[in-house]
Amino acid sequence: MTDGQQGHEEGRVEGHEEGRQPDGQPDAEQPVPTRAELQQARDELAAYRDRLAADVVVMGQKLKLPRRMVERNLAQHPELAQVDGVLAQLEQQIAAAP
Numbered sequence: 001m002t003d004g005q006q007g008h009e010e011g012r013v014e015g016h017e018e019g020r021q022p023d024g025q026p027d028a029e030q031p032v033p034t035r036a037e038l039q040q041a042r043d044e045l046a047a048y049r050d051r052l053a054a055d056v057v058v059m060g061q062k063l064k065l066p067r068r069m070v071e072r073n074l075a076q077h078p079e080l081a082q083v084d085g086v087l088a089q090l091e092q093q094i095a096a097a098p
Contacts, residue, residue: 035097042090049083056080 033041053074060070074080 033093033097035094038090038094038097042087042094045083045087045090049080049087052077052080052083 056074056077057070060067060073065073
C-alpha cells in the first residue's frame with residue numbers, strides 16, 4: 001500500500017460510514033427511501049431470514065441433533081440475531097415513513 005492509499009479502501013475514507021458524513025449526519029445527496037422500498041427490503045430480508053433459519057434446522061436434522069439443541073442454535077445464531085435487528089430497524093423506518 002502506498003502513502004496515498006492509506007486510510008482508503010475501495011474509495012472509502014477510514015471512519016466514514018457509507019451514506020453518512022464524518023460527523024454522523026446523513027449525506028445531503030442520499031435519497032430518502034420510500035415506504036414501498038422499505039417494505040420491499042423488509043420482505044426480501046425476512047425471506048432471507050426464513051431461508052437461513054430453515055438451513056439451520058435442516059443441518060441439525062442431518063446431524064441428528066436433538067430438537068432442543070437445534071432450537072438453541074437458532075436462538076443463539078449471530079447472523080439471525082443481526083438480521084432480526086435490521087428487520088426491527090426497517091419496521092421502525094416503515095412506521096415513520098410518510
